[in-house]
Amino acid sequence: MSDADLFAQQEANRRRSAWLVGGFVLFFAWVGFGGDLGLYLWTADAPPEAYHHVVPFLGILTTAFAAGLCWYAWRTGPRRVLWSAGAAELVEAVTPEQRQLVNVVEEMAIAGGMPRPKIWLVPDQDLNAFATGHRAADAHIAVTQGLVDRLSRDELQGVVAHELAHIRNEDVRLMTLLAGMLGAMALVSDGLGRYLRMGGRVGGGGGSRGGGKGKGNPLAVVILVAWVFTLLLAPVVSRMLAMAVNRKREFLADATGAQLTRNPRALADALEKLDLAGSPTRSITRGSAHLCIVDPAERRLSDREGFIGDIFASHPPIRQRIARLRMMAFEAAEPAAPLPR
Amino acid sequence: MITTYNALISLKNRVANAWKQIDVQLKRRHDLIPNLVNTVKGAMEFERGTMEAVIAARAKAVGAQGVRATAQAEGELSQALGRLFALMENYPDLKATGNVAQLQEELTSTENRIGFARQLYNDTATEYNTKQMQFPTNLVAGLAKATPAELWEITDGGERAVPNVDLTMRSPGT
Numbered sequence: 356m357s358d359a360d361l362f363a364q365q366e367a368n369r370r371r372s373a374w375l376v377g378g379f380v381l382f383f384a385w386v387g388f389g390g391d392l393g394l395y396l397w398t399a400d401a402p403p404e405a406y407h408h409v410v411p412f413l414g415i416l417t418t419a420f421a422a423g424l425c426w427y428a429w430r431t432g433p434r435r436v437l438w439s440a441g442a443a444e445l446v447e448a449v450t451p452e453q454r455q456l457v458n459v460v461e462e463m464a465i466a467g468g469m470p471r472p473k474i475w476l477v478p479d480q481d482l483n484a485f486a487t488g489h490r491a492a493d494a495h496i497a498v499t500q501g502l503v504d505r506l507s508r509d510e511l512q513g514v515v516a517h518e519l520a521h522i523r524n525e526d527v528r529l530m531t532l533l534a535g536m537l538g539a540m541a542l543v544s545d546g547l548g549r550y551l552r553m554g555g556r557v558g559g560g561g562g563s564r565g566g567g568k569g570k571g572n573p574l575a576v577v578i579l580v581a582w583v584f585t586l587l588l589a590p591v592v593s594r595m596l597a598m599a600v601n602r603k604r605e606f607l608a609d610a611t612g613a614q615l616t617r618n619p620r621a622l623a624d625a626l627e628k629l630d631l632a633g634s635p636t637r638s639i640t641r642g643s644a645h646l647c648i649v650d651p652a653e654r655r656l657s658d659r660e661g662f663i664g665d666i667f668a669s670h671p672p673i674r675q676r677i678a679r680l681r682m683m684a685f686e687a688a689e690p691a692a693p694l695p696r
Numbered sequence: 697m698i699t700t701y702n703a704l705i706s707l708k709n710r711v712a713n714a715w716k717q718i719d720v721q722l723k724r725r726h727d728l729i730p731n732l733v734n735t736v737k738g739a740m741e742f743e744r745g746t747m748e749a750v751i752a753a754r755a756k757a758v759g760a761q762g763v764r765a766t767a768q769a770e771g772e773l774s775q776a777l778g779r780l781f782a783l784m785e786n787y788p789d790l791k792a793t794g795n796v797a798q799l800q801e802e803l804t805s806t807e808n809r810i811g812f813a814r815q816l817y818n819d820t821a822t823e824y825n826t827k828q829m830q831f832p833t834n835l836v837a838g839l840a841k842a843t844p845a846e847l848w849e850i851t852d853g854g855e856r857a858v859p860n861v862d863l864t865m866r867s868p869g870t
Contacts, residue, residue, distance in 0.1 A: 451797060458805035465717060466812035468710075468820075508804075617815065 364524045364607070371600060372529045379536050380421045382589055387417030389582040396575035428535025433487040433495055433527075436534055436643045440485075442475035442497045452503050459512050460496060463519045466615040472496045472522060476503070481636040482629045485646040486518040487531045494522040499636065506625055513612060513622030517648055520611035526604045527646075533597050534643045601645045602671045609676055613683055623680035630673045645669040701836045707824045711845050714817040715763075718848070721809040722757070722770060728806060729754050729777075732799050739790050743783050750776045763846040774807065814848045821845035 391411035398408045448454040457474060464471040472488065475497035482502045488494030496518045506514065521527050613619035629649045636651035644651050650670045733747050753773040760769040781800070790796050825844045828837045 451801065454798065455801055455805075458801065458808075462805060462808045462812055465721070465809050466815060468714065468717075468816045512808075615812075 361523070368525045368529050372532055375529065375532055375536065375597075376425050378593070379425060380418060382585075382593070383417040383421030384414060386582075386586060387411070388414030389578065389585070390414070393575060393579045393582055396578065424536070425532075428532055429489075432531040432535045433489065433493075436485075436487045436531060436646060437475055437495060437497060439643065440477050440497060440638050441479075442477045445474040445476050455508060456498065456503055456511065456515075459508065459515050460519075463512065463515045463615055466516070467519050467523050469519070469523055472519070474498075476500060477636075477638050479636055479638040480504075481651075482506070482632045482649075483636040483639065483651055484514050484518055484648045485639070485643065486521045486527050487534075487646060488522065488527045489531070490525065490528065491522055494527060496522070499638070501632070505632075506628060507621075509618060509621035510625035510628065512616055513618065513625045514648060516612035516615040517608050517622060518612075520608040520615065521604070524604070524607065524611065526608065530601065530604070530646050533601075534646060537594065537597065537645075598645065598669050601669055605671055606676065606679070609680060610683070613680060619680040619683040623677045623684065626673055626677050626680070630677075649673060697832075697836065700833050701840055704824075704827060704833055704836060704840045704842055707820070707827055708840065708842060711817070711820050711824050714813070714820045718810065718813040718817055721806060721813050722766070725773075725803070725806045725810060726754060726758055728799070728803055732780075732796075732803060735796055735799060736784065736787075736790060739787055743780075746776070746780050746783055750780050752776075763848060767848045770810070777803070777807070818847050821847055 388411055391408065391413045394408035394413070395411075398406055401407065445453060445457065448457045453476075460474055461471050469491045472486070472491075472494040473496070475495055477483075477497055477499045479499040480501040481499055482505060484496070484498040484502055486494060486496045496515065498514070502511070502514065521530070609622060612622055616622070626649065636647070639647060639651040647670075650668065729750060733751060737747065750773070753769070753776040757766070757769040757773045760766040781803075784790060784796075784800070824842070827833050828842045828844065
């Protein structure tokens with residue numbers, strides 16, 4: 356990849372990160388201030404001695420909460436992702452396999468002209484790998500024990516190249532931020548769901564009591580309905596958007612990785628092995644699934660091409676990725692394209 | 697005008713830096729070879745000729761100056777090493793000893809590092825050379841004292857070609 360392409364990728368990722376943070380804070384602000392507005396309109400007609408919701412403290416609270424969360428996700432994201440996977444840093448290689456892993460990572464760092472990332476091992480027999488960090492200078496790459504044990508040297512190189520491509524394109528920053536936010540989002544929508552179910556009964560009782568006055572304000576009803584709708588839909592929509600972005604990044608990382616190793620076939624072989632291994636990677640939680648080279652959950656969703664897979668899968672169909680890499684390998688083998696490396 | 701000039705200068709420095717990278721890895725290779733030869737010497741008594749060829753090629757590579765001469769000497773060293781590795785396959789006992797397996801992994805890795813460092817150098821140098829000739833950079837090329845960088849030509853066959861990269865979201869076949 357030439358410089359201009361690389362900078363364009365990094366720039367696009369920085370822009371996406373900014374959008375992500377902005378959208379996240381804005382969503383929480385809407386949750387808070389929307390709730391405030393609803394409450395204000397609801398209590399506006401109440402008798403003077405009753406409670407009037409004037410100070411929008413809900414909005415201030417949620418906005419501050421969201422901003423704090425962003426800051427937290429940014430600061431501790433990489434550490435938390437590694438911690439939640441139970442990864443241990445490989446400081447000194449002991450076994451020949453570990454030595455080989457360190458060598459392979461160093462080779463690929465040379466190919467990419469970037470500093471060597473820190474290497475972590477996840478004690479899991481399944482085959483998977485991910486990268487995290489803010490920028491190339493403090494990036495981390497983690498692979499499972501199964502991957503180190505079962506891939507050939509060339510295949511390992513392909514996988515490592517894919518992860519280094521994520522680091523080089525600065526995908527890791529965006530994806531790590533996303534991991535922190537998806538985690539928070541899931542937490543909030545779980546909590547809200549529980550609250551709404553519980554509050555439904557309480558609200559019903561309150562509604563019949565104040566119903567005579569509250570009914571008179573259609574604006575309050577409209578805002579409340581819109582508010583509840585966004586609360587219910589936002590997690591799903593944001594997830595869909597995030598996954599759509601992520602699927603594109605995976606294709607790109609495959610391509611960039613192949614450009615680093617000049618050996619797309621090895622990555623295709625590795626993906627095939629990863630696909631056949633098939634069992635879920637238990638160490639990796641749902642919240643950081645999109646960081647991985649293949650979906651750590653049961654691989655059913657990303658296998659399904661078509662509508663559902665297009666919308667919800669965090670990864671493109673693995674067969675499609677393999678097919679593309681094989682195409683690259685085929686084209687490289689053609690005598691038409693022998694460029695000096 | 698200033699930005700074009702600066703871009704060219706930074707590219708020039710990256711070419712120099714990429715060349716340094718190759719140098720570091722070549723040095724690593726030169727340091728590892730005597731180690732390997734000493735370890736396998738006893739067991740491979742009958743392959744003296746191959747080992748001497750490796751040592752001679754190494755001595756020549758250490759003394760080489762400039763891109764072309766270095767490329768030539770290192771290419772010969774690669775071939776000599778390849779022959780030695782191939783012969784080592786005939787001595788299963790040798791590979792069973794941990795030390796040799798480890799040394800071989802280190803040398804394989806070093807070969808790869810040299811290959812990748814060269815790849816980076818050639819890519820960067822090509823970009824630099826192209827930039828110099830393109831408008832409007834060619835107007836400031838003289839000012840930046842930019843001259844075309846020499847590429848590291850590949851001497852042995854079997855090198856992998858650049859894959860054709862498709863960045864569109866189309867799936868193949870559609």
